[in-house]
Amino acid sequence: MTYRAGWIHFTNVAPILDSLTLPPGVTAITGVPTQMNAALLSGEVDIANISAVEFIRHADVLEALPDFSVSVLGPVYSVNLFHTRPLDELRRIALTAQSAMSVALLEVLLRERGLSPTLERAEGEAEELLADGYDGVLRIGDSALREWYRVVGPLTTERTMTMLPDSGRGVTVTDLAEDWFRLTGHPFVFAVWAYRKDRPPPPELVQAMRVARREGIGHLADVAGRHAAQLGLPERVVQHYLWNFRYHLEAPDRLGLQEFAAKAVPDHAQLCFGRRPGEAG
Ligand SMILES: C=C(O[C@@H]1C=C(C(=O)O)C=C[C@H]1O)C(=O)O
Incomplete structure (x- = not known):
């Protein structure tokens, strides 16, 4: 069989x-x-x-x-909340229908901060959705890695991965695995x-x-x-x-x-x- x-x-x-x-x-x-x-x-x-x-x-x-x-222990680079205002001011977050784990993790991290923004499913590029009225966009996988690099890159001879900033092009990127590590100290x-x-x-x-x-x-x-x-x-x-x-x-x-x-x-x-x-x- x-x-x-x-x-x-x-x-x-x-x-x-x-x-x-x-x-x-x-x-x-x-x-x-x-x-x-x-x-x-x-x-x-x-x-x-x-x-x-x-x-x-x-x-x-x-x-x-x-x-x-x-x-991972610390940042993962491909499970990202892209946002245009501070986390505690977010009102409307677009989730991806591709992921169960990052949605559950985001819910835990928001709850730990006492935050309850509206969560909606919406597909597409993070920067487009941010321009469309969402103030936060959760993306995962290869496209999230690519979008992260577009926002915070490029690497240079002096600037390695761990030295990249967490924002660029008017967007902040919160890496959910890094946030989890800060909260718990666990992988x-x-x-x-x-x-x-x-x-x-x-x-x-x-x-x-x-x-x-x-x-x-x-x-x-x-x-x-x-x-x-x-x-x-x-x-x-x-x-x-x-x-x-x-x-x-x-x-x-x-x-x-x-x-x-x-x-x-x-x-x-x-x-x-x-x-x-x-x-x-
Ligand atoms: C880190 C990632 O892990 C994936 C993310 C998953 C999810 O969000 O449900 C599920 C499986 C993982 O392989 C990623 O794809 O960016």
């Missing part, structure tokens, strides 16, 4: 997916986070890298691979590789993913070079963007995920992770 995978195809998973050879009998589709969340929950696919909040919400039917994540887990408890992945697939990740992380400059051209961004930007991710769901990431679950989904069930390789059980 075929085993079906669903991959979010953003550049941040390129170090895992670019070199992945699917074992015989495994097929894959791709899409944006909300599409993969829905595909996994409906049973259209058996495993997917999904918004971590959906894993928390559906921990009764889902389990996560124990050693795969898309996490933020955007995605986990979740599967339906009744459809665990064949071991050959998980092994192939580990091999592909080792290959990708070991050749990050090549991965960055390929994707920089597609994204229309300098290679340095993409390389820094990629090496900044934590792909192994380690103890600090799990702590961050638990902290987020407590704040965002207070009545969540206990999170269920598969066994690490070599772990008894």
Whole structure:
């Protein structure tokens, strides 16, 4: 019987997916986070890298691979609130329908500040929506990375990624993962590789993913070079963007995920992770 995978195809998973050879009998589709969340929950696919909040919400039917994540400690560069007035003066924020995780994170961060602006779904470029009457726009993924760089760039010989300002062109960019780090001191887990408890992945697939990740992380400059051209961004930007991710769901990431679950989904069930390789059980 075929085993079906669903991959979010953003550049941040390129170090895992670019070199992945699917074992015989495994097929894959791709899409944006909300599409993969829905595909996994409906049973259209058996495993997917999904918004971590959906894993928390559906921990009764889902389990996560124990050693795969898309996490960061500090800024992520691609989950951004673009805004034209200070955060505590925002009245109307445009959300993207592509994302579940960043919307849940934004809600937590606004609640922690005692803020309650109107949140509406609207697609399009951040700067266009800001010109259209929104005073805040939440964007994720490759286009958010590109827009961030357009606002705060360019890099120069003296100015590296961490030295870039947080505003430009009349727009301020609040990086939600950095805001989370300031609030909690924890990493933020955007995605986990979740599967339906009744459809665990064949071991050959998980092994192939580990091999592909080792290959990708070991050749990050090549991965960055390929994707920089597609994204229309300098290679340095993409390389820094990629090496900044934590792909192994380690103890600090799990702590961050638990902290987020407590704040965002207070009545969540206990999170269920598969066994690490070599772990008894
Ligand atoms: C950091 C990102 O992570 C992604 C963001 C997600 C979301 O917002 O729901 C889901 C999966 C992640 O891979 C990004 O794409 O910018």
